[in-house]
Amino acid sequence: MKQSILIIIALFLFSGNVLSQIFVHDPVITQENDNYYLFCTGFGITQWSSPDMKNWTKEGPVFKETPQWVLESLTDFAGHMWAPDIIFHNDQYYLYYSVSAFGKNTSCIGVATNKTLDPDDPDYKWTDHGKVIQSVPGRDDWNAIDPAIAFDDDGQPWMSFGSFWNGLKLVKLNDDLTTIAQPEEWHTIAKRERSFDIEETEAGDGAIEAPFIFKQNGYYYLFVSFDYCCRAAESTYKIMVGRAKNIEGPYLDKEGKSMLTGGGSLVLKGNDNWYAIGHNAAYTFNGKDYLVCHGYDAHDNGRQKLIIREMEWDNDGWPVVDQTK
Template sequence: MRPFIFLLLILGAQIGRAQDSLQTNIPVHDPVIIRQDGVYYVFATGRGISMWSSKDMQNWKKEKPVFNAPPEWAVKAVPGFKGHIWAPDISYYNGMYYLYYSISTFGKNRSSIGVATNKTLNPASADYRWTDHGQVIESVPGRDEWNAIDPNLIVDEQKRPWLAFGSFWNGIKLVKLDADARSVAQPQTWFTLASVPRTRPGGDSTAGSGAIEAPFIFKKFDYFYLFASYDYCCRGAKSTYKMRIGRSKSLTGPYVDRSGVPMMQGGGTLLLEGNDEWHGVGHNAVCTFDGVDYLVFHGYNAKDNGRSKLRVEQLDWKDDWPVLRLH
């Protein structure tokens, strides 16, 4: 009996370790989500870009980071960058997975957006290999009154790729990309989609400096919906992050809120803000699985000392405007 009991103990320990490898309420910041072959993948801010996988969007397994070491071009491009990569964006485009990511340091607009591609998101596949294509766009202090972080790929009605991005300074930008979605199209075509009036110069994280960032554009019905995050993230219990929306029948705008106020003039209909349970909520993505729309974002959990956690909520629609079905 003793060998049998010993075997049971070993099997129990192995099962326990397997269960421990799956987590709920995972700690992420700036999440995006996509599904391949029945498996959901979350990419988020982190050293080398954090990656998680799940079969049910409830129990998550930590995968290896996208990058084993900081991209050489990024270290050279942004002084002070140490490999902590922000705000990835994942899309399936032209038969490949495109992962855009942000290189910066806090409160500065010496920033760059890079892109990497992969044939598959399954780390167990023989084809799993991230190819980094380097910098797509950059912002330079003293030259640009915008910040090249928080990318989001969107494809227009003619199947042409565009990149929305921006944080603080003079707001959310949109630029047309080449057909391969790895560089800015020539001649360059730029738009400003949304901004917050500033009461003081500069675009850093101080009060009155135009706190808007993290654009995500989602096509639904006859409209493009622009989701953006307002006010302040990354402050734990003092975070005031919230999500606002506007819409336009043209990808390039103008975007207006439900009251008709342009997002270029500080408009934006409130979708969700913090409360006693979540100090702040924001930096969202929108995805559709099996005909159901979801809002994916992070919140600062009041029950866990303001730690940033993943939230996934169903997104319904009323009068052609999004409404959250909170659980």
């Protein structure tokens, strides 16, 4: 059994193998020409490619070495880069990524750009632009991780982000997508109640993270993850949603409860096959809407695996995803 597990791990670590079930955490996807490209948490952010979103080839890390600005900004950085987002704008791809000390809001969000995502293209080269925002313990009651970019109806770019603390935030970006627009506008878009006896420097309870805003049906849908990841069989992650007519909110669930007071309607949670499901993104590819996330496989020692499911909409305009798989 141990030998089999080692073989599986070796296949996962070796670039170039085509796998149908891939071990990922915090996946995001984009499409370039006839290929899909997935990015996820790892040492240097891991990149995968696929012609069909079913069979995946590992392309390796985006960063072969940790950017120098990360080492200068975070004294207790452990090497992981977390929770990326990938978008195409201004004729290039923007890859946002989180660097942090686990369980602390000693965190930064950085961004890198590339003209193409095809590693075989001569123009393939990641250019790092450094830090976009930073959270500092004792100064900020929010955590600068889990970035996701969305555009409002006027084409204005915004970054949602956050994990635990005093909830999830939204900030306006300049059109270069690498700097915060001035004057700075910080909006809280979702949060859950925290215990009053915890210090501001502690994550505490009130578990909410991984915001992702998706425009559809005349609404901005705010997807978030409630409860706890990264605990294998003890994980309780689940995906919740609210919606608003304006990107700044207020985001309300199906019952009309604000996500500023713990509201959120269930989209997807664990079942007999998955201990927990969370940290999602949402996309439209070739005329179909998809929910992309990771789950903890109950039949494979709680390994974190990629989940992609078609997303439909009920008569009231709320997202519907198959709960039985």
